[in-house]
Amino acid sequence: MPDLLFNLFAVFTVACALGVVFNRNAIASALCLLLCLVGVAGLFALLDAMLLAFVLVFVYAGAVVALFLFIIMLLDAQGGTRRAFGKLAVAAGALAAGLLATGVILLSGSLGPAGSVPLPPPDPSLLNLGETAELLFTLYLLPVEVVGFLLLIAMLGVIVLSKRFAGLEDIK
Amino acid sequence: MADFYFHLPALLRFVLQGTAVILVLFPLAAACSMAERKISAWMQNRPGPNRTIAPFLAWIPGMGVLKRLGLFQLAADGGKFTFKEDPVPGHVNKFYFILAPIISMIPALTTVAVVPFGAYVTVIEGQQVLMPIMLAQVDVGLLAVFAVSSLGVYSIILAGWASNSKYPFLGSVRASAQLISYELSMTLSVLPVFLWINAPGGAGTLSLLEVVQMQSGVGLQWDSVWFVFTMPVSAFVFLVALFAETNRQPFDMPESEADLVGGFHTEYGAFKWSLFFVAEYCHMIVGSGVFVLLFLGGWNPLPGLPLHLLADWMHIMDKPLLMGLLGIGIFLGKVAAFIFFFMWVRWTLPRFRYDQVMAIGWKKLLPLAIANLIFYALAIAWIETKA
Known part of the structure; x- marks a missing residue:
């Protein structure tokens, strides 16, 4: 199932x-x-x-x-009127895809079929809400803060870029 | 009977349970449309629909009462929506035009899966355990309701866009802005409730069952009374956001028939229109249910009088079926009262202007919700450290 x-x-x-x-x-x-x-x-x-x-x-x-x-x-x-890809780009893309596919096939052929390895059962404490929250506030506090700060900067950037300020007076 | 049922394959049982809930929810939504017409008539001092009756029923004496109540109007409306010609205007984007009303039904009927609507007592290993009556018991309870119901906006956006004409398009653009704006306040307003029920060191849960359990105190103790008394501001913000999220007046900007003809469903008729209509009422019923669970004690009959006490007095603790029915009855009664409140507001308040809707959402409700959250976070921290 x-x-x-x-x-x-x-x-x-x-x-x-x-x-x-x-x-x-x-x-x-x-x-x-x-x-x-x-x-x-x-x-x-x-x-x-x-x-x-x-x-x-x-x-x-x-x-x-x-x-x-x-x-x-x-x-x-x-949609634009211009064709998205030129002939050269299509040819290069097809070449790259072909090379990638051959590489993958060769590599998987040399390694042999891996088969489906069963995963270890997940740690039950990681599934509950409290543990997740605690991890966010302890181990992953710095990444969370950094991402939050980046989003804040992006938001301020959008406001600055989309509004046209003539002078300092407009900002007030 | 019960033995036979529990020996069915699990998948078939889930399908049967789901179908049963939809078979209750769908007619309830239809009945709401009738109630809306009767209540609006009552408020405006006119009789409302009171003349419809099938000819062969009119011969039975005593049917006049039902006729004046407008009960047969419901069947007549349903028949009309089903059998009327269902035109598709020539200028629409056909595939998406037909898809939109179908999509509107999906979140409307799915959210109910994680809403508990009653409880019964069962004995597991010699201990009495309160079991909720619900379709799917997930740990993230309320988050699932919010997540699935937030998908409801797509049917409106799609309907307005696929109609390919001016007013439906304006309606759908309004809808997408409005629903996203009020989702923020709605989510922030319920956080104090979950701060309170999740004691430090606990597993942490967003389950609606736990919320009701916390409101099941015996007698009037301040820490286990209904949350509408201890967290009135949360309840108020949630209520206003609920009105906005279900597109009810005074927030029905996407529809707004005074300036947008019919809003997003201007081009729709017959069965497809009725699907939008039923979906809106389903959202209202589920939204009212969530409000009742969060702030009005769920299936507990009165503040300080939990369900199991009442069941004990009536000597039906050991009869799960009767106790379950009692719980569902109380819960549905509260939901019905709340839906009456929805209609009461609709026929009393005038519609806001669109700029007012945005100003209320961003400049009033959101700061209020944030201030409320900070206040309760500090208060709960103070109470926890003192205790």
Whole structure:
């Protein structure tokens, strides 16, 4: 049963991710991104990481993609008329992909099939909310603070860049 | 009967349980639309729908009372939505136009899975344990409700965009801005409740069952009374945000028929329109349920009088079925009262302007929620260190 669900969510996620890239319509791309995030959340849920799954849905699927859609609709983004890739770029891309594929096949062939190694059972204390919160406030405090600070800078940057200040008077 | 049920395969049992809950929620949402018409009529001193009746029923004496209550109007409305021609305007983006009402139903019917709506006592290893009645017991309870219900905005955005005309588009742009703005205050407003129920050193939980357990004190003790008394500001902020999140007046900017014709559903008719309608009422019912669980004591009948005490008096502690039904009845009664409150507000207050909605959300409600959170964090820390 979990295997079946894993295959289902994995195929679904990859298909939606391809949809994001290949759709010509920006709105359809954003909706594919939404489905892709839901698929990833499903994979997290299969790993018993309920908190991560629902936070992903809440923050990314619930708010961030909604903002994407909002911006796309507000700017009425249409596809450009210019062809995205020239002939040279397509040829180079195909060459690179071919080389990569050969490398992977050769490497996996020489190493032999790895088989599916069962993971050790997860530490139950890491699954509960209190432990996660404690880790965020002790071991990972610095990364959390740094990321928060970066987001703050980005937000201030958006305000400064999007508003045109004529002089110091406008800032007050 | 019960033995037969518990011997069914687990998957089939889950499907049956889910279907049963949807079969209750869906007609409840439909009944809400009827209640809305009757209550608005009552407030405006007019009779409301009172003439519909099937011809063959009209011959039965005593049916006049039901007719004047407008009960048959519900069936007539349902029939009309189902059988009316369902036009698709020529200028719309067909695929997304049809997809939008379908998507609107998904979060509306999914959120109910993690909402407990009753409890019964069972004996496990000689100890009496209170078991919740709910579809899926997850540790992240309320977060799951918020996460899934936040997906509700997509149906509105999609409907407005796919309609390919001016007013629906304005409605959907408004909806996306409004829903995101009020989600912040809503989440911040419930944090004090979870600060209080998660004692330091505990496992930590966001489960709604635990919230109700904390409100089940016997007698009027200040630390186990309903949270609406101890955290009134949280309850108020949550209430206002709930109105905004469910697009109810005075916050129904996406619809706003005075300036946007019909808002995001202007181009919709018949069955597709009714799906939006039912989804909105489902959101209202689930939202009211969450408010009742968080601040109004869930299935406990009165402050200081928990369910198990009442069940003890009625001698039904050892009958899980009766006790469960009693709990569900009390819970649904509170939800119904709360939905009446929703309608009362709708037919009393005028709609805000859009700039007022944004100003309330960002300049009033959000600072209030943050100040409230800081105040309770300090107060709870002080109480914990003193105790």
